[in-house]
Amino acid sequence: MAANALTTSTPIKTPNPKVHSAAARRVAQPSHSTNADSSAASADFKSRFEAYNRLQAAAFAFGEKLPIPEIVAVGGQSDGKSSLLEALLGFRFNVREVEMGTRRPLVLQMVHDPASLEPRCRFQDEDSEEYGCPVVLGTAIADLIRSRTEAHLKKIGAAVSSKPIVMRAEYAHCPNLTIIDTPGFVLKAKKGEPENTPNEILSMVKSLASPPHRLLLFLQQSSVEWCSSLWLDSIKEIDPTFKRTIIVVSKFDNRLKEFSESWEVDRYLSASGYLGDNTHPFFVALPKDRGMVTNEEFRRQISQVDLDVLHHLRQNVKGGFNEEKFEPFIGFGCLRKFLECELQKRYKEAAPATLALLDQRCSEVSLELSRIEYKLQATSDISHLRKSAMLHAASICTHVGALIDGAADPAPEQWGKSTVEEQQESGFGSWPGVIAAVKPPNCNLRLYGGAAFERVMHEFRCATYSIECPPVSREKVANILLAHAGRGGGGGIVEAAAEIARAAARAWFAPILDTACERLAFVLRSLFDLAVERNRSHDSDYWQKNGDMDGYIGFHAALRRSYNSFVNGLSKHCKQLVRHHLDSVTSPYSQVCYEPDFLGGIGSGSNSYPRSNQIQSISYFLDLSESTGAQEEMDQENVPPKDQLNTTPGKKMESREALKESQMTIPETPSPDLPVDAVLGVRKKDNSHCLDIGGRKRQARTVTNGRISDATRNQNSSFVFGDIAKSGSSYIDICSLAAQHFARIREVLIERSVSSALNSGFLTPCRERLIVALGLELFAVTDENFMDMFVAPGAIDVLQNERKSLQKREKILQSCLNEFKNIARAL
Numbered sequence: 001m002a003a004n005a006l007t008t009s010t011p012i013k014t015p016n017p018k019v020h021s022a023a024a025r026r027v028a029q030p031s032h033s034t035n036a037d038s039s040a041a042s043a044d045f046k047s048r049f050e051a052y053n054r055l056q057a058a059a060f061a062f063g064e065k066l067p068i069p070e071i072v073a074v075g076g077q078s079d080g081k082s083s084l085l086e087a088l089l090g091f092r093f094n095v096r097e098v099e100m101g102t103r104r105p106l107v108l109q110m111v112h113d114p115a116s117l118e119p120r121c122r123f124q125d126e127d128s129e130e131y132g133c134p135v136v137l138g139t140a141i142a143d144l145i146r147s148r149t150e151a152h153l154k155k156i157g158a159a160v161s162s163k164p165i166v167m168r169a170e171y172a173h174c175p176n177l178t179i180i181d182t183p184g185f186v187l188k189a190k191k192g193e194p195e196n197t198p199n200e201i202l203s204m205v206k207s208l209a210s211p212p213h214r215l216l217l218f219l220q221q222s223s224v225e226w227c228s229s230l231w232l233d234s235i236k237e238i239d240p241t242f243k244r245t246i247i248v249v250s251k252f253d254n255r256l257k258e259f260s261e262s263w264e265v266d267r268y269l270s271a272s273g274y275l276g277d278n279t280h281p282f283f284v285a286l287p288k289d290r291g292m293v294t295n296e297e298f299r300r301q302i303s304q305v306d307l308d309v310l311h312h313l314r315q316n317v318k319g320g321f322n323e324e325k326f327e328p329f330i331g332f333g334c335l336r337k338f339l340e341c342e343l344q345k346r347y348k349e350a351a352p353a354t355l356a357l358l359d360q361r362c363s364e365v366s367l368e369l370s371r372i373e374y375k376l377q378a379t380s381d382i383s384h385l386r387k388s389a390m391l392h393a394a395s396i397c398t399h400v401g402a403l404i405d406g407a408a409d410p411a412p413e414q415w416g417k418s419t420v421e422e423q424q425e426s427g428f429g430s431w432p433g434v435i436a437a438v439k440p441p442n443c444n445l446r447l448y449g450g451a452a453f454e455r456v457m458h459e460f461r462c463a464t465y466s467i468e469c470p471p472v473s474r475e476k477v478a479n480i481l482l483a484h485a486g487r488g489g490g491g492g493i494v495e496a497a498a499e500i501a502r503a504a505a506r507a508w509f510a511p512i513l514d515t516a517c518e519r520l521a522f523v524l525r526s527l528f529d530l531a532v533e534r535n536r537s538h539d540s541d542y543w544q545k546n547g548d549m550d551g552y553i554g555f556h557a558a559l560r561r562s563y564n565s566f567v568n569g570l571s572k573h574c575k576q577l578v579r580h581h582l583d584s585v586t587s588p589y590s591q592v593c594y595e596p597d598f599l600g601g602i603g604s605g606s607n608s609y610p611r612s613n614q615i616q617s618i619s620y621f622l623d624l625s626e627s628t629g630a631q632e633e634m635d636q637e638n639v640p641p642k643d644q645l646n647t648t649p650g651k652k653m654e655s656r657e658a659l660k661e662s663q664m665t666i667p668e669t670p671s672p673d674l675p676v677d678a679v680l681g682v683r684k685k686d687n688s689h690c691l692d693i694g695g696r697k698r699q700a701r702t703v704t705n706g707r708i709s710d711a712t713r714n715q716n717s718s719f720v721f722g723d724i725a726k727s728g729s730s731y732i733d734i735c736s737l738a739a740q741h742f743a744r745i746r747e748v749l750i751e752r753s754v755s756s757a758l759n760s761g762f763l764t765p766c767r768e769r770l771i772v773a774l775g776l777e778l779f780a781v782t783d784e785n786f787m788d789m790f791v792a793p794g795a796i797d798v799l800q801n802e803r804k805s806l807q808k809r810e811k812i813l814q815s816c817l818n819e820f821k822n823i824a825r826a827l
């Protein structure tokens with residue numbers, strides 16, 4: 001690394017004997033020199049150091065990412081990192097359990113305080129920037145580190161954790177230095193630990209050491225040759241050129257006895273070129289004795305080991321060693337001084353950038369604070385709340401309208417539903433009275449909004465057209481027919497058939513109409529969530545404009561409830577409306593069955609429906625599904641053949657056969673015992689379940705333009721007074737006519753009334769009345785009732801806690817900022 005901390009030059013990178021001597025001399029000076037100049041410089045150092053220390057504490061507590069210069073000690077397990085930290089601190093604090101080792105980073109903030117003759121260590125709370133009471137005893141410190149480590153690892157269920165323990169130590173015999181101890185690299189997990197522990201340690205240490213503002217203090221035992229170093233490559237991955245790496249050869253005492261000649265020592269000290277010319281390691285030995293000694297004795301032993309090492313190299317090695325070149329790098333004292341100076345240099349260099357960053361963070365935190373305060377204030381400001389809530393409700397209504405009119409966001413693939421999903425989720429899986437599954441075109445596509453509404457409408461039409469006029473017993477026919485005959489008049493058969501058809505239509509269509517309303521209401525109710533999602537994604541800066549409605553759960557619930565009840569109200573209204581249409585079309589006074597233009601219209605397919613209906617019908621049949629296996633799917637999906645594009649599914653029968661020439665042929669006396677289907681000529685395979693009138697023995701008994709011909713009418717009396725039980729003729733005639741009437745009623749009901757009623761009953765109010773309805777329900781209330789939606793004591797507590805924490809953060813960052821402004825002036 002560029003090690004010019006010892007002097008203004010770079011003694012390590014460009015070895016210059018003169019500079020190195022000077023550096024060595026300076027290294028030998030104590031950090032708390034009594035010299036006037038150095039004491040002024042020392043005061044500067046100290047204030048800078050303390051400012052960084054406070055900033056570091058705040059950063060750790062609040063998770064702030066600030067590029068504070070720090071030293072990270074890394075290396076293999078038992079390479080001596082913790083021992084080096086103790087030596088730097090000047091007293092033993094960590095009664096190590098060799099088995100356990102370091103499992104959480106330990107941030108050691110050492111503060112040189114001449115007044116603290118006994119070390120005062122305080123631990124930062126696990127989740128705040130506060131420091132606890134001083135812990136004096138070394139064993140108590142070790143216990144605390146161990147218990148915190150164990151508790152945290154247990155909590156997260158891991159063998160190692162990157163969450164640091166922060167300890168601040170004030171002592172007269174320690175330098176101003178902050179260093180982070182890390183778990184040692186291991187090759188294999190210990191017994192009982194997860195297999196991947198070595199990798200976890202490696203990646204955790206790498207991420208701790210990666211920020212460029214951190215210095216790496218890499219320890220490797222002296223007994224290991226550089227060529228067989230286990231971890232050097234990992235360090236090179238983090239810092240390939242050792243620009244910010246300080247290399248320490250630890251346990252140097254273990255190697256000393258191997259040197260006998262000076263060239264051997266010098267070659268070893270030069271690291272044999274393995275680390276490059278510009279990188280020079282420090283060689284450190286510490287006291288081996290782990291017994292309990294006083295702090296003073298501990299420090300004395302450290303100094304003694306330094307002296308012993310030098311003495312050994314001078315006295316026991318033939319020719320000594322190159323002192324000019326290597327002495328500044330031998331011994332703990334040199335390392336300590338170098339680290340302190342290097343860190344101070346980095347602090348000084350980083351101060352302007354830190355000041356700028358602090359300035360920025362202060363403004364950001366202030367902004368955050370004012371946002372919270374604004375929110376808190378808004379919780380009690382009724383008029384503000386009303387305004388925000390109204391804007392929010394209006395926005396939701398607008399999105400509902402847009403979704404009805406046709407929109408493709410949010411993603412239909414995620415938010416839309418297929419027909420089966422709609423059926424299942426709405427609780428209306430099948431259409432009452434319809435046994436076969438009804439599959440409208442595009443049933444597999446995920447649709448929502450207006451598209452899903454249209455698909456349900458088409459499904460409803462398919463369902464109604466798949467219903468046949470149910471068989472009627474001879475008794476019923478006889479009862480109706482004979483009563484008509486009793487009243488006189490010639491229209492007995494027609495009237496009886498019409499009466500039968502009306503009763504059947506009422507019984508069969510009423511539940512289908514109810515189901516259609518429920519299914520359509522479900523489609524509309526589903527739009528609320530989509531509108532909320534659209535609102536969220538379209539208006540990301542919504543709160544800035546209109547106030548943030550997040551967290552007001554009561555209001556959101558009321559809005560949803562109100563929306564649902566609006567749609568349910570529409571559903572109820574539509575049910576009544578379509579029931580009314582059903583009643584009127586099946587009323588004895590209805591002329592539906594006898595309208596000439598109606599039958600003619602069916603036959604010609606021209607003017608009997610509004611133009612818009614034809615257009616709608618065409619749109620229903622656009623099958624947008626993927627075309628693979630299309631034929632099979634088409635067969636299943638109730639799609640009429642092409643020649644019916646301008647008609648509804650049930651029109652096939654009328655247009656092709658009996659109604660082709662505005663007349664229908666009634667079959668002559670088929671056997672009453674034939675199944676009704678056969679009697680009525682129902683073609684099962686025809687999806688429209690239409691009736692095919694005709695048989696092997698036809699007789700020209702006709703109904704022209706919907707009215708039975710005179711010839712036929714003249715015969716009515718003979719039908720009536722014949723034996724219905726024996727002769728099937730009257731019965732079959734009536735059944736056939738009833739089927740025709742049933743089809744007409746259905747046609748008129750679906751094409752003329754219900755489709756438009758459902759559209760205008762559901763969609764028009766959603767577009768035009770929704771916002772007013774919601775507004776009346778939610779906002780046309782007293783303030784007291786309005787505020788009921790905003791009573792959220794939990795939410796207010798959260799906001800207040802957030803404000804408290806932000807205020808604290810702002811205060812600390814502000815004081816750090818002021819401190820750095822002062823430092824900047826002194827630079």
Ligand SMILES: Nc1nc2c(ncn2[C@@H]2O[C@H](COP(=O)(O)OP(=O)(O)OP(=O)(O)O)[C@@H](O)[C@H]2O)c(=O)[nH]1
Pocket residue numbers: 075076077078079080081082083084096100101102182183184185250251252253254284285286287288290
């Ligand atoms: N001979 C000798 N032993 C040392 C020296 N430094 C440390 N030790 C011993 O080496 C062992 C491991 O030292 P630690 O400081 O715990 O090593 P560590 O790197 O912190 O270990 P982990 O935290 O588990 O990675 C201890 O028994 C120390 O007494 C030294 O300079 N010379």
